[in-house]
Amino acid sequence: MTEDKITTRHGVTWVGVSQVGKVLMQLVSIFTLARILPTEDFGLMALAATVTAFAGLMRDMGTGAAIIQKQDLSFDLINAVFLFNVLLGIITTVILIAVSSLVSIFFKEPRLIDILFVLAPVFTITSLGTVHQSLLERDSLFKHIAKIELTSGLCGLIFAIVVAWQGGGVYALVVQSIVTASVSTIFLWIVSDWRPVFKFKFMALKEIFGFSCNIFLFNFVNYFHRNSDxxxxxxxxxxxxxxxxxxxxxxxxxxxxxxxxxxxxxxxxxxxxxxxxxxxxxxxxxxxxxxxxxxxxxxxxxxxxxxxxxxxxxxxxxxxxxxxxxxxxxxxxxxxxxxxxxxxxxxxxxxxxxxxxxxxxxxxxxxxxxxxxxxxxxxxxxxxxxxxxxxxxxxxxxxxxxxxxxxxxxxxxxxxxxxxxxxxxxxxxxxxxxxxxxxxxxxxxxxxxxxxxxxxxxxxxxxxxMRKTVIRIFFTFQKNCNEVFSSVNKYICKILVNLI
Structure with missing residues (x-):
């Protein structure tokens, strides 16, 4: 098996572990909170999500994908992308707070003002970790990403259930987003060894401008498909x-x-x-x-x-x-x-x-x-x-x-x-x-x-x-499971040794 195939299989394995965990947590979140919160709260959060999803288009303008796709990367380019993303995150936060009243008037839901106000800082928080995550994905270090995403997702779920039980209503869903984003960004900085330098060389962005703009335009129009319903x-x-x-x-x-x-x-x-x-x-x-x-x-x-x-x-x-x-x-x-x-x-x-x-x-x-x-x-x-x-x-x-x-x-x-x-x-x-x-x-x-x-x-x-297909998928799944279980066992043993 070539190195590329091994890397690809490892990537699928650990992205799969992360997504299975996130699906399970999402289903637990839905099935648990649906019995605590009224239907109206989910409708309010869905309306808020249409607005935050639009704001999310500004999060990296396609620069994260450009970092992964580009074969030759310079420090100046990475640093420029980081500073550009942070600037976009701050601007998006400010704009979202400013338009919250207009959004509430459009949907005739005054409660959206407070919900959007609380959700707005999420964009600044996530912008601080976008480049770090892109660099990890570029090197197919999905094992580290999986641990970060599962940890942050679990923290968000726990906080959401606690807030819901305490009568927090729709803010249980809001808190879930904030906690998940915050924990994820913190761990991305801990795991990644790349650090920014505050030197503004935005001309370096010209290298990826065309590629990034096309992705942004696609995400922009795709937003209306995903949220217009x-x-x-x-x-x-x-x-x-x-x-x-x-x-x-x-x-x-x-x-x-x-x-x-x-x-x-x-x-x-x-x-x-x-x-x-x-x-x-x-x-x-x-x-x-x-x-x-x-x-x-x-x-x-x-x-x-x-x-x-x-x-x-x-x-x-x-x-x-x-x-x-x-x-x-x-x-x-x-x-x-x-x-x-x-x-x-x-x-x-x-x-x-x-x-x-x-x-x-x-x-x-x-x-x-x-x-x-x-x-x-x-x-x-x-x-x-x-x-x-x-x-x-x-x-x-x-x-x-x-x-x-x-x-x-x-x-x-x-x-x-x-x-x-x-x-x-x-x-x-x-x-x-x-x-x-x-x-x-x-x-x-x-x-x-x-x-x-x-x-x-x-x-x-x-x-x-479909005998051949079943056999191919079964053996791939078996290899992936063996790799995951081996890694988990090593992780548990490492914790036990440290405790002893």
Whole structure:
């Protein structure tokens, strides 16, 4: 195995460990806080998130990705990026505080003023660690990053639950963001050995200006795709409906986004090191798509089939309207898991201009779907989004594969089997629950029976129809687990030795 492959596998392993931990903490956060806080609090935080997400576009203006992608880095460039990011963080904090009143008037929610005021310093805090994190990612030191992210996430979760139990309301969610950002920045400075010098040489930024601007423009237009549904629902349907929609979106798409984030985050520096060998990237990219489809297709299919018992068991019956939204967002989760891989590939080969153009075309198309579905409520918004996402797969994947000298038919070939088997399993699980289990059975029984039947049947079918893929994924997973367990054992032994 070459050094690049080993580094890539190690990167995927530790990014995976971090994201699994973050997914678990996010789910614990949702399922715990949803039983303590009212639906309205989640709607308020979702409105605040649309504003902070927009402000977040200014956090590094794409400079972090440029540091990872650029092959030759100078100290002056890194230092200029650091000072530039800190300046942006301070400016963003000030602007967010200044416009909080206008935002509250627009959404007709006076409580947003205090929420945004408290959240604003997060941007200054995170800007202090952006360069340190980019340098760690550039060297694929994801083991250190994983420890930092899990520690900071756990601290944020603990503080959020404590504040919620003490009657803090929506501020439990606010405190979670602040604590997580603060702890993460502190540990990034501790782990990274790079230190800034306060010499302003902003002319060094010219080296990455074009690349960074394209990424910023893509993130800018993509913001409206990611947040326009929440803004429209909050504005025209109210925060209660937005609470249902937002929780459904987080339950369904958060795990999928994190699965693809694991792979994209680890692949970006690896692809950047091989950016002059596109045939190798294309081969690895097709394997990556097959692996993602193997995981996300059955995951989304089972969530679709078990949406009502899932919501009832983990959130309570008062959240059952979210199940109708999940029915439409489940396919969206699978579509996004395919499309979201394009960014890491395009950026790694230096074609951020293509990513920018895709954003300029796709974002208006996807955002328009929310407007079309709005008259039918939150379920209509989700349904229109599902249809638009399906049609958007073709131009994105075809464009990426054309640059890698591949074809769209290759993509269809690698995702066909896991997609078809997942649909079959989902229908089988629905039939089993509706016709074999009685209506008197508890939702908990339906949920666990459906999960067991679905996973077992999918694995059996996969062994018959996708044997090579299963073996490849199994051995990769086994190697990754052995590496993680070995590292954890060494870490525990080190702590015990220090205690003794």
């Amino acid at each position: 929440s803004m429209l629902i909050g504005k025209f349907l109210g925060v209660v409906d937005l609470g249902f929609y937002n929780v459904a979106y987080r339950i369904l798409l958060f795990p999928v986004q994190n699965i693809t984030f694991v792979i994209n985050r680890a692949m970006f520096p690896a692809y950047s090191r091989k950016q002059n060998s596109r045939s190798l990237i294309e081969k690895h990219y097709m394997e990556t798509l097959e692996t993602i489809a193997f995981i996300t297709a059955p995951l989304m299919a089972l969530i679709w089939a078990l949406r009502e018992p899932l919501v009832s068991v983990f959130l309570g019956d008062r959240w059952l309207p979210a199940a109708d939204v999940i029915a439409w967002l489940a396919p969206v989760g699978f579509f996004q898991s395919m499309v979201s891989t394009s960014g890491s590939v395009l950026n790694s080969i230096g074609r951020s201009d293509v990513l920018r153009n895709l954003g300029l075309i796709g974002v208006p198309f996807l955002t328009a779907s929310f407007v079309v579905g709005l008259p039918w409520g939150i379920e209509g918004v989700a349904a229109a989004y599902c249809i638009a996402s399906f049609f958007w797969i073709y131009p994105v994947i075809k464009t990426v594969l054309k640059l890698l000298c591949g074809s769209f038919l290759e993509f269809v070939f690698v995702i066909f089997k896991p997609t078809f088997l997942s649909i079959f399993v989902a229908l089988f699980v629905c039939y089993f629950i509706r016709n074999i289990m009685t209506k008197n059975d508890l939702h908990l029984a339906h949920l666990f029976a459906g999960i067991f039947i679905g996973l077992v049947s999918y694995l059996i079918l996969s062994l018959f129809f």
